[in-house]
Amino acid sequence: MTLKKNLKKRVRARQEKTGESYTTARMHVLNQEQARGPKVSQVSLREVTPLVDEVGLMGQAFLMPRTPESLARPALKLLCELLLSTRDEPATQRMRAVLLGGEPDTPDFASLSREWVQTQVFLRNLRLGMRGPSRSGRLLSFELRADGVPVTMVVALVPSLGEAPKLLLGTAEDFLHAEQALGNPALLGGSFFFQNVW
Incomplete structure (x- = not known):
């Protein structure tokens, strides 16, 4: 699965869970990834x-x-x-x-x-x-x-x-x-x- 499809899947899952718009859910998912990501x-x-x-x-x-x-x-x-x-x-x-x-x-x-x-x-x-x-x-x-x-x-x-x-x-x-x-x-x-x- 490509990174883009994987991101989309996680955003849709958050959308279903929280009822947020796609844009808001995407912003939260990306912020969580940055917080968890490897510390460069x-x-x-x-x-x-x-x-x-x-x-x-x-x-x-x-x-x-x-x-x-x-x-x-x-x-x-x-x-x-x-x-x-x-x-x-x-x-x-x-x-x-x-x-x-x-x-x-x-x-x-x-x-x-x-x-x-x-x-x-x-x-x-x-x-x-x-x-x-x-x-x-x-x-x-x-x-x-x-x-x-x-x-x-x-x-x-x-x-x-x-x-x-x-x-x-x-x-x-x-x-x-x-x-x-x-x-x-x-x-x-x-x-x-x-x-x-x-």
Whole structure:
């Protein structure tokens, strides 16, 4: 049974039990799942900010838990090269402006739901094997050769709420493993993301 059908079944069961509307029952079921869900906050990121400076980028960088540290430097170096070589590409404009140009990355909270949808689409495409930037310009996946083996890397620009830009770096597998946390719209709020999720 797919997750969507399973959710629908639990919502219908709550509806029958409580007499609530489908929307209200769904909200309660999702809230209960979040309260019971695995605590992603127990995961620790590794800061690799010194490498950001070395390759010519700006901001702080954090490595996902399952991603080998040996991939951090080559991935950040390739990211810098990609941003420099795609100056005419609108899809990489946001990352380029923040990570190379030092522009502030102030989140537009009115667009939070749109960003959440775009993150979901990016993760779905990543699972299907597609690579490239997300529509929001906050996520970018690319291939990196490590010891002759291709590895799909993902970088995520996390809204920083007036602080130094924050970059999350990891393998596609690591990002897909953390999909539940990345898919929560409440977590797109920068500092909240880093303090409460990781």
